[in-house]
Amino acid sequence: MTRRRAYPLTVGLLFAACLGSRSGHAEGALLSVDQQGLNALIADGQAAAAFEWAFEAGDELSEFKFTGDQGVGANIGEGRRFTRIPRADLTGPGEWATHFPSREGGANATSCISCHSAPIANGAGGVAMNVVVDPGHTGDPRQYLERNTTPLFALSIPQRLAEEMSVELYLQREAARVQACKAGTATAELLAKSVSFGTLVLTRTGDDPCVVDTDTSGLTGIDADLVVRPFGWKGNHATLRSFTRGAAHNELGLQATELVGGEDGDFDGVIDELSVGDITALTIYMAALERPVSLVELNDIGLLEMKDADIRKVTAGENRFAKIGCSSCHTPSMSINDPVFREPSRVPGYVETLFPDGTNPADHALRWDTAVSFDMRSDQPNNLVILDSGEAYHLGALEVDAAGAGLAHWYTDLKRHDMGEALSDPSDPLGIGASMFLTRSLAGVGSTGPWLHDGRATTLNEAIEAHGGEGARSRAAYNLLTELQKAEVLAFLENLVIYHNDPDH
Template identity: 55%
Template sequence: MFLQASRQLEISAVIILLTLSSQSMAEMPESLSQQHLNALVQEDPQQAFIEAFEAGDELTEAAFTSERGVGAKVSETGNRFTRFPRADLKGSGEWATHIPARETGPVAQACIACHSAPYANGSGPNPLNGVVDPLHTGDPSMYLHRNTPHLFALGAVQLIAEEMTAELLQIQDDLEKTVCSSSQTASVPLSAKGTSFGMLTAMPMKTDGACTADFDRSGIIGVDEDLVVKMFGWKGSHATIRAFTRHAAHNELGMQADEIVGELDGDHDGVTGELSVGDLTALTVYMAALERPISKIELAENGLLELPDEEKKLIEDGRKSFAKVGCASCHIPELTVQSPVFSEPSSQIGFFEEIFPSGQKAAEQGLNQVTAIRFDLTDGSPNNHVAITADKETNLGAFPGNENGEAVIAWYSDFKRHDMGPLLADAADVHGFGASVWPTRSLAGVGSTGPWLHDGNATTLDEAIRAHGGEAEESRLSYEALAEQERAAVVAFLENLIIIDLDPEEEEE
């Protein structure tokens, strides 16, 4: 009964494969200068955005060569890549001595070597899982396993996190004013975009006549004590696309960004200047502005997919059961972004750096908010513009806006960390907030990103759901108690959340 829908998707998959094979021959991109982008922003901001986006496209596709700095000195004997972490290699310049400390790899020559399914910038199958040893244990039983997630529309993720962080920091500022004006200890609930993050308590503290708050942060739940919402990486290890990207470039490719090492050859491959500040800006803007995941229901509404009535009904029934059994309490179907303009660099505290990890001042390296590259989530996506009729085009790559000028983001997450129980625990508690604690993973595109869960251990969506424990235990039990047909509907609803390239030919140009 799903034949028609899936056949159409298969056809696009064929076209997409063709696109991919031509992409793999992409030439080595020139390094992009941030100063060039800055000058362009002042002349023609839209052109600067498009140029950064296109450069980011090339950088994610490029198979970097050793001359350009890909790989690292893994061992004295000349290994450039390694599939497994090698904390045992402690000799001069070898794996365990790289700066910054290496967690894994280098493994690949190109970002899209892993981020590949269902097409470039997507997720990855199990053979491409990251095998990570951040604590340098050298003990395979302590390695962490990470499935490759997709990279689409990440600007929406960062902007939601920015607005939530701003809300939490405002509550903190207001509490300081309250305790200082009343000279009494006080507690307030912390919440952002409707999600609760526990309580914040403060006592007034007078030094030299000035009052500041002495905060008790022990009641904060589901976010770091700095109240910065961090969503990148399965563990939520990074707040910004930029910070995660240079971490990925270093660890996965052995491409060390100037902003993490400065002039230093931190991976001893004999090459410096591997990725410029402008390159990182381009990669960030590109992933931020990639097309959003979509749903089969939306495609059908736009006449782009023939969806049989029975499947439509199953999906709608599944959407209701998803809410009924409590999935939607963590996987919140929609959040809105009040000011939907993504900006690189950001102006939100916690999302820009005055000092790069290299120790250099960002502004001195050309990165500053005055010449930030900007685009609007509700119309900025260059991909997936689709002609609906001869004279009507819709931009299905962008997020829909509402009547208040907000962007509506169907990301299926509360942007909060939860204890998910023993089945989903890492071998080691690297961040100190719990081996089984994870931010709610988005379900946007989840129908196209199997295998599932942080380690790729779930071969079906049903298995992924049944692995939920801890704070999700009750919800999982309710799911398991559903009639078989209702569980099938929940899975059909999830399978309806897809990633699709609606204009593959255009990209080929």
């Protein structure tokens, strides 16, 4: 839970539990977040206040238990509002299979933290919190997909990493285009933050102006548009905003205005269930939550005490983790050149020119020139701790290197990999590949079991043993280790934890 702060009054709109203007009864209602109010603060030179307001509003939204009068749930059919099982069989007027956008699963919850709760609020979910989805509306349980709930902490990190990686790839593609225009053909070896995404072959097919044909068959782990998509088990969402909007629709049955406009796409009798400002607030909140840490770091700053033998075990495990090849996909660290998160983003591929409802975001006051932003190295509200020495240590902020640049320990290459037949989904409704999954971040992995996309692994050892496909070689190397050496690897992983400092306790 976060520290509570007063909301800015200068725009005349408080966001808090109160007798409110959101649809539904007064008891427990919420006032919608006003995107124009956030913009007004920024235009008035109060960008920090806009960030603070958005963060606190997002906190309230994530914890709030919505009611049916406020739009939670959906018209499943059969008089029901919630379902854990996809109901493609319910095709009557307004029922599950007729909702728009097309429903993948649910609705199955009344608040974000009812699923994101382990080990603390905003965390992961146990296997009982798995969601079952049927994106293809097959109505066949054998084709359903099951997804484990992932934690929400510091999600500015994967988005900023992805944005910077994509820009690198765009520049390499453009350099190859220029070369192809000169020489007739060119090959681009795509490399971003030391991660290889394969090759592009460009061939000139026309002159004055130059026209090139691009062969994308050599790409690996990324779409042809070169947009690194860091969200979703399949890596199918580029932005935190897009992922949040989809989760609200599918899991909570809360349809954002930007998703369906003024329509009632889930036929529950409520429209405008989440405002544009609400989605901005939720995005900023999850982006600015505290980062996962390690037990060794907590020991180093005096927040817990580890035995020397345990520290040596973790260190040995980290070295062995790299030696057996796990770090080739679970990249331990990457730099972030510009550690400012902005909502909305300015980076091509991460900017929506149109909302899903077909309207222009600028017409809803969502503009890049008044983006809500924060410095990931310093501005997060949580986990600013005072050490025994009296020194302030911002445990929640992005780490920095010796030169002051951002340094993300996120343990992923943000690339899709073939994980083998045993881990394959029973269907491939997204067309990405049944066995293809985004490399799961290991930040906080010691706190977030069960593991893997469907929560099948009850221990980290089981999760390693399940790796196939491109992970088979590292699994084989792991199996050649002695039991003591395996224990060292597991100790390293268990050392990567989620921590929340509560100054009131």
